[in-house]
Amino acid sequence: MLNSVFDCEVLIVGAGPVGLATALSLLAQCVNVRIIDDMPVRHATPRASSIHARTLELLAPFGVSDRLVAYAQPIRQTLFFDVQGQEILRRQLRAIDSQYPAQQSLQQGHAEWMIAEQLLARGVDVQATTRCTDLVQNAEGIVVTVESDAGTSALRCRYLVGADGARSTVRKLCDVRMVGEDYPERWIVGELVIEHTGVLTDTHILFGPDRPALTFPLDGAIMFFTILRAGELPEAQPGPANPDHVLQMYYATFGAYPRLAHRVPDVPWSGHFLMHKCCLFDGFNWTLILTVPDRTAVRTAYIRQLDLAALVWLNARVRIVLAVGDAFAWNAHRPTLYVVRPDGYIAFRCDAAAGQLPDVNRLSAWLIENFAGSLRTDSVAP
Ligand SMILES: Cc1cc2nc3c(=O)[nH]c(=O)nc-3n(C[C@H](O)[C@H](O)[C@H](O)COP(=O)(O)OP(=O)(O)OC[C@H]3O[C@@H](n4cnc5c(N)ncnc54)[C@H](O)[C@@H]3O)c2cc1C
Known part of the structure; x- marks a missing residue:
């Protein structure tokens, strides 16, 4: 009290x-x-x-991890490149025995x-x-x-x-x-929007002639890090970086290797969401399950549409789960959206038209039809 x-x-x-x-x-x-x-x-x-498995495991009891994962880009692997830009090592990242096995980029x-x-x-x-x-x-x-x-x-x-x-x-x-004490190195970091045809899933680490450089995949962008040499860009101060400086350093590192710069993965990734390890129904939250053959079919903007539609009508008690690969084969022939009630029963199902994702308008229409009369504007805590 x-x-x-x-x-x-x-x-x-x-x-x-x-x-x-x-x-x-x-x-x-x-x-x-x-x-x-x-x-x-x-x-x-x-x-x-990046968010790692342990962080997600710790946040899971509070109903936030599935939503974080739905927005994040899973990192498939880390590729290491030598001073000639040749790949010297490839490390797959899905070996952890966890409900959240992939490192997630967010x-x-x-x-x-x-x-x-x-x-x-x-x-x-x-x-x-x-x-x-x-x-x-x-x-x-x-x-x-x-x-x-x-x-x-x-x-x-x-x-x-x-x-x-x-x-x-x-x-x-x-x-x-x-x-x-502080490390003596000065790092420069920037988010670079790039043109590409798929969803990026690899981290790149380049051991260049005078410094390492790294890129992490984001949705429609890459996160770029490198170390400034002593005396380089003396005008750069701690705090927000000048975008021109970030680009200059990107071209000085990855940009020196045309094969590596603004690189697109060769094959789309079809990972497996471990449905059997995931406790989907917790008695409190509604769960939106989107089953898709592979993660690369889903952009963040689509997830955001789903999330916004559901948040309003389900009083924010909503989790989003992407069921990739196995679950797709298990239950649906096309990308399918399910709304699962807090008690575990499927309340709504919407299959996608050929070559598309399920229509968010159909979800909105169903939510309005069923919840318009019960929308509460006060606190949503039970
Ligand atoms: C450029 C950059 C890149 C990074 N990259 C990585 C990475 O790749 N991986 C990684 O693990 N970490 C990374 N970090 C570090 C990561 O951001 C920090 O570890 C993390 O933010 C620490 O979280 P925090 O909640 O302790 O503090 P913060 O995120 O710093 O949050 C503290 C909050 O307190 C507020 N605040 C401060 N003083 C007061 C006050 N007197 N009254 C009220 N509010 C106040 C601040 O505004 C701020 O919102 C990076 C950091 C930077 C700057």
Whole structure:
């Protein structure tokens, strides 16, 4: 029971991946939680671009992992190239015995808004443009000074979580020193939109003559990393990179090998989603299952259409699962969309026309017909 002295049981400062996941986990344990962040919106600049199996396993109980996977690009393999641009090693990445066996490529910003949406669905909104500037601890709890557009105010909480990143204000206010030091190398990172005919699924690592360079596949783009040599681009400062600098470094590394630059995989990948390991029906969420012969047929924009249609009418209690390969052969002759009720029964099925994906308008029409009368606009938490 929350004492009226407190504004919340736990205040989380920082809505990056650590703060958001902490909030989700505490909510699942019925803890009264608030989360603030000094940014007006989530970061749009490229940051982490991959999610690993263990992270997804840890987020799965909170109903967010299947949605993350539905939006992500599975990474099929990592290819290593030598100084001549010859392939020297190929490492398949689907060997982990996990419900989420593939490494998934997904921009950190996308993952953050999906977790934030999940929080919102459970009644907690990130309080944006709200900066923690000071704190005082006493025997009962903590009084935190915050600054926002509304001015300066105090938030009282029993516990405070400092999830405000590498330069954490909370850490400094608690007088905790950062142990260690920065690496001397300067990295430059950028997201490059490229023209291609399929969906990219490979990571490339190039051991060039004077530095390594890496690309990760994204939806319609690649994430590019390389190290700047000493004295190179002296005007480049920590923070958002100049796009011209990113392109210049891309051409200086992968661009020097025409066979590697803006490269398209030879064959489409038909991976296997391990249906039998996946607990699809959890008694709380509705599940949208899209069965497809291979992942390359599905673009993020299509998933987004499905997600938006379902989020509105199913009160955000919705998970999206891509059933690739095995499941396709198991149950459908064409790409098929199922809506599965929280109790595990199929409520709706829509087969695709030849050569197409299931029509999202048919899903919307069915949702409207069945849920228009029951749409709730208040909290969706059970
Ligand atoms: C260019 C780049 C590339 C990266 N690539 C990778 C990668 O490939 N793989 C990988 O694993 N990691 C990568 N990272 C690191 C990854 O982004 C961080 O590890 C991750 O963001 C840390 O998460 P966090 O939640 O601890 O902190 P953050 O994501 O930094 O979030 C902290 C939040 O707190 C807010 N905040 C700060 N101070 C206050 C305050 N006083 N009051 C309120 N809010 C505050 C900030 O605005 C921010 O939103 C990369 C980082 C960068 C910059």
